[in-house]
Structures are given as C-alpha cells and as structure tokens.
Amino acid sequence: MSWKGTVLRRLAVCASLLPLAFAAPAMAEDFVIENVTLVDGTGQPNQAKMSIGVDKGRISFIAPTAAAPRVSGRRIDGSGKYLMPGLMDVHIHLKGARGGDGRRMVGVDPKNPTAPALPAASPDAKAAHEAGVQALASYLYSGVTTVYDAGNVPEHIFGLRAEERAGKILAPRILATGYVATYPGSHGDSGGMAIDNWTEDKPKLVKYLEEQKPDILKLTLEEHGWGTRPLIPLLPLDLMQEIILETNRHGIRTTAHTSSELRATEAIFAGIDSLAHPVIQSPITAEFAKLMGAKKMPMATTLTIGEGYSRLVEHPEYLDQPLYQASYSKAEIDELRNKTLPAWKERGWTWWMKLMTPIAQENMRQIDAAGGIIAIATDQTLGPAVHREMELLQAAGVPAAKIVRIATLNGARHLGKEDELGSIEPGKLADMVLLDADPTADIDNAKKIVWVMKNGALIDEDKLPLAGGPRPLRRAVR
Numbered sequence: 001m002s003w004k005g006t007v008l009r010r011l012a013v014c015a016s017l018l019p020l021a022f023a024a025p026a027m028a029e030d031f032v033i034e035n036v037t038l039v040d041g042t043g044q045p046n047q048a049k050m051s052i053g054v055d056k057g058r059i060s061f062i063a064p065t066a067a068a069p070r071v072s073g074r075r076i077d078g079s080g081k082y083l084m085p086g087l088m089d090v091h092i093h094l095k096g097a098r099g100g101d102g103r104r105m106v107g108v109d110p111k112n113p114t115a116p117a118l119p120a121a122s123p124d125a126k127a128a129h130e131a132g133v134q135a136l137a138s139y140l141y142s143g144v145t146t147v148y149d150a151g152n153v154p155e156h157i158f159g160l161r162a163e164e165r166a167g168k169i170l171a172p173r174i175l176a177t178g179y180v181a182t183y184p185g186s187h188g189d190s191g192g193m194a195i196d197n198w199t200e201d202k203p204k205l206v207k208y209l210e211e212q213k214p215d216i217l218k219l220t221l222e223e224h225g226w227g228t229r230p231l232i233p234l235l236p237l238d239l240m241q242e243i244i245l246e247t248n249r250h251g252i253r254t255t256a257h258t259s260s261e262l263r264a265t266e267a268i269f270a271g272i273d274s275l276a277h278p279v280i281q282s283p284i285t286a287e288f289a290k291l292m293g294a295k296k297m298p299m300a301t302t303l304t305i306g307e308g309y310s311r312l313v314e315h316p317e318y319l320d321q322p323l324y325q326a327s328y329s330k331a332e333i334d335e336l337r338n339k340t341l342p343a344w345k346e347r348g349w350t351w352w353m354k355l356m357t358p359i360a361q362e363n364m365r366q367i368d369a370a371g372g373i374i375a376i377a378t379d380q381t382l383g384p385a386v387h388r389e390m391e392l393l394q395a396a397g398v399p400a401a402k403i404v405r406i407a408t409l410n411g412a413r414h415l416g417k418e419d420e421l422g423s424i425e426p427g428k429l430a431d432m433v434l435l436d437a438d439p440t441a442d443i444d445n446a447k448k449i450v451w452v453m454k455n456g457a458l459i460d461e462d463k464l465p466l467a468g469g470p471r472p473l474r475r476a477v478r
Contacts (some may be wrong), residue, residue, distance in 0.1 A: 018088050026098050030075040030456050031056045031430075034065050036078025040438055041085040041408035041423035043401070046440060052083065054430040055457035061426060081450060082438050084404060086145025086172075088411030089386050091276055091377030093299045094149050096132035097125075099189070110151060125156075132160050135381050136171035137464040138327035141471065142383030143446065145454045146173040148415055150218050150255065150379075151188060151355040152277055154178035170464055173216035173431075174452065175415060179208065179244050180257070183235035185307035187257060189224035207245065209250045216382035216415065218276060219248045220257040221267050226281045227352045237270050244271040253416045255300075264299075274298040274414050276377075280306065280360040284367070294372035298414035300377030301364055301406075303392045304385045306353035311388075312336060313345045323384035323447065329467040345458075361396035368398055368406070375414040376407040378403045390443045401440035430456035436476075 031054040037247060038050040053060040053066035059070055079296060091153040120455075139147055149157050161174040180192040196203040209217070223234040244254050248271070256267040260281045265288065268277065278301060280289070292299065311318060318324065319333050328336070344350045368374050376393075378385040390403050398406070412422025420429055432453045437445035452459040460478065461471050 006044065008430075017057075029178035030073055030452075031453075032068070032071065032073045032080050033076045033083060033432075033434070035239070036067070036081055036434070037438070038099055038370050038405055038424060039082055039084040039438075041405055042403045042425070042427065043409075046082070046438070050083075052432075054423060054453075054456045057430055059424060059426050059428050059430050062424065068286040069327055076434075077433065080436075082435040083424065084433050084435065084439055084443075084446070085408040085422060086147075086433055086452065086454060087143045087386055087407050087446070088376060088415075088422070089139065089144055089301055089383075089389075090147045090298075090375045090414045091150045091379050092147050092149045092381055093151055094147075094157060094160070095135045095381040095467055096128035096130075096131050098151075098429060123369055123382070127346065128156055129160070132156060134169070134467040135327075135383075136160065136164075136169065136174070137466050138323075138383035139172045140170060140452055140454070140459050141326055141381070141461060141464055141466060142323055143449050143452055144385055144386050145174050145299055145433075145452065146175070146411065146417075146421060148377075148414070149174065149176040149218065150216075150257075151177055151191065153178045153191070154212055167189045170459065173421075175417075177218045178212050180218045181205065181247075181405055182220045183233055183239070185233040186235055187220040187224065188218075189192065192241045195243060197238065197369075198239055202242070202246065204219050205246060206250075206365045209252060209359055214252060216273075217243075218257065219243060219267075219272070221263045221270075222257055222259060222377045223263075224360075226259065227356075228348045238291065239401050240267070240272075242272075248273075249267045251326060253415075261285065264288075265291070268295060268297055272297075273416070274300070276300050277302050277379075278367075278374075279363045280356050283359055285367075289364050289366045289372065290372040292367045292373075296373050298373040298375055298410065299364075300365060300375055301389055301393065302377045302379040303357060303360055303364070304389045305358040305379035306360070308380070308385070308388075309344050309347075309350035310354035312341050313350060318339060321384065323387065324382075326466050326468040327382050327384055327472050329469075332467065357392075358396075361392055364393060365396045365398055368402065371408050373413055375410040377411075377414075387444075387447055388456055389447065394443045400443040404439050404444045404446075405447075427440045430454075449474055 033052045037049045049065050051065040052062050120446040157176045163169045164174045171342040182188040182192045184194045184196050225231040247254050253273040255276045256272045257276045258264040258267050261279050261284050363376050376389050378389050393403050409422035412418040434450040437449040439446040462473050
C-alpha cells in the first residue's frame, strides 16, 4: 500500500479530525514528532520519515513529514529513531498487599515440607501502597503504558487504579480484577471469591461487580495435578457459564486461568472472552492451534513466570541489567541472590518449569502461526519482565516484527480496548515509546528507550519513584 493510501485509511478511522488536521495553524497540537520511523503496531512495514501529531492526549494525524499538515505545537525531531506504541502487560499481580510479590515459593520445600508456599502479605497499608507505586513506576520506566492486574486484594489494586485515573500517581494505565471468581478449594480460593451454589451466590457476584467495578473478571478452571501440585476441586462448567453470562450482562469481559488444552477448550466453549495463560502441561495439537486461529481467542503468554525460577538460579547476572537495577531496590536484589535463589534451587517446581517452558514457547509460536491472538503477559510485578517475555518469544522463533504487535495491539484486543489503545493510529490515545533502534529487527531494541509517552504526556523518568532510586532523563530535553 502507498503512503497516500495508508494516510487516508488511518485518517478515516477518525474522520472528524480531518478538517482539524489539515486546517490553518489555528489548530494547536500538543506535540508533533517529525522525521521518525513509525512502527505502528498493526503489523504493517515500518514507515520512514513520518510525522505524528498529538492533540489533547490523542493521535491527531499521521503523514509523511514532507506532506504533514502545518500545525502549531512542540516539535520533536525523531531522525534516526523509531516510534512504537506503548507496551502492554495483560497479566500481572502487583506487589504490596498480595503475598509473594514476585519472589513466591511455589511447590514444597524438601527441607521444610510444612512451610507456607507464599510469604504473608504486608499488613501495613502504607508499605503496601509504596511497594505498589514503585512497581508501577518500573512499568513506565520499561516502556509499559498499560497493565492488567489479574488478581489482587481489591482495596489495594482498586485504590491504586483510582489514583492512576485521577492523575495522583505516575503509573501505567491500570485495569484490574480484584478478587478472582473460583470454586471452593480450587485455584485462587485463598484470595478469591468462591462460588458454589449459583442461586445462593449470584447476589454476592452481582454486588461485587456493581460496587467494585472490575475491568475484567478472572475465573479459574484448574484442578492442578501437574508439575508438583496435588489435585484440587474444579469449577463446574455449568457454573462457569452462569458466571460468565452474568458478568458479560454487566458489560464486563472475562478471562480464565487454564493450563491445559482440555480446560482451555472447555473455557472457550463456556463463553470466556480470553485466556490468562498458555497451555503449559503438554504440547498442543494442531487442531487446537487451528481452533485458536479460527476463534481469535486472545491468550496471554505468561512464559516468564515459569522460566524465571531457573533463570535466577542459573543466570542471576540478569539482575545487573539497567532496567532491573532501576526496578529493584538493593535490598531486594540481595534477597533474590542470597535467599530466593538457593531456595528455588532446591525445589522440584523450578526444574519442572524449566523443562516445560520450551513446550509453552512452542505452543505460543504455533498459535501465532495459525493466526491466533497471543498477547504479552508476565504473571509478575515488574516492568523489565515484559522485555524478558518478548525475548522468550523471539527465542521460540516468533519474528521481532510480529512480537511488536503481540506486545501492543494484541494486548489491547485481549483487554477489549483495541478501539482506544494498542497502535499508533488517528483517534487513539497517545501511548508511545521512542527508541534508539529498530524493534522489528531485534526485539531487544525495545529496551533502548529515549522517552515514554502516556495519554499524550511525556513521562519524566527522574520523577518516577523507582525502587532502585532516581534515574536521569533519557531524553536530551525535558
């Protein structure tokens, strides 16, 4: 497609902006990024020497710089640089009030079989809030402008969501579940909303949906019995269907925790809107890959959470990378190296996940190749994990250019927000990242951040409350 066709197609997305974008200089733009190579997130080839206008937090026009509308606004020279949409993580569990905080002990400690799997959550609301705000800052610092928390203490995560939406904290856009919906004794029951009898428990669900207003409701369809986990009760499918239907009737999407092809398939045909994990228990069948391609059912990748155990044990040097140094405090890094690492080394779960992660990677590659929608997700609580997730997809053979879409527009589709987020197109919210190198050539280049923009505002990194301490601006001019 020619650049003219591209521009016309994009401007048609927001036709109301046409007379404004090409009108006299009376129209004021917040920003005009010029002479930049555009990586728009839609999957089309990079476009060199482009201009992108930002007005009132939204993208107002996209055109070749030589033919761009003459509008006022602050000019940013993008020569030699690459502009891509803000990254998304569509499965996190923000640290603070929730026990574990990304350093959780899964499985049984052979030296202390009765030890709890998760450390206790902090009872100190102030400390929990500070930890959450620091973790959120790590996402922005890493180029992540939208996160979805897939299960947390409601007061903690919804409180932070309210602060973010009111502009009181520097944070990515927060979507959240709060309590997960599960079955008594099933996965997530200890920190979720157990539903047993639909007639008796429906009012409890309705009250939660109406009062807490989760952006997405997460359900669990998981009986364990794999890896080092014993069997647990499973949510009945007829009850799952009732929960999904009632939630959708409130205008709220649903997602499901599954880990096998069987349960993922059952969740799909129970009416779920997305899947919160890949299939990790076994290789998928060719038929399942085709099913995912046909259904266009968004599936979160969450490879990093399993791979992270053996990575810490075998390659703790990753903690020396700049993004991790900024995102963790010195005390946290010391704890990871000196306490968490030896504990994980002794657990069978660590080595089972090392064995199965390549299988999950290949499952993701096959679903993507079949036309399915996979979306970057980490199941963690730290911005740099998003970059590791992308590295794992690239290692599985997914081209970097496709990973850009997986980390942006596919994430928006997973959240049901593709009309507003996920790509650089007229009318969409101006969530963008300027890079020093081409992410479609090597996804590792997505770490080479010059600046991050959220809602049309440049993020001042030196003001982010990072756990690793203050960091200087990465751009030359404030």
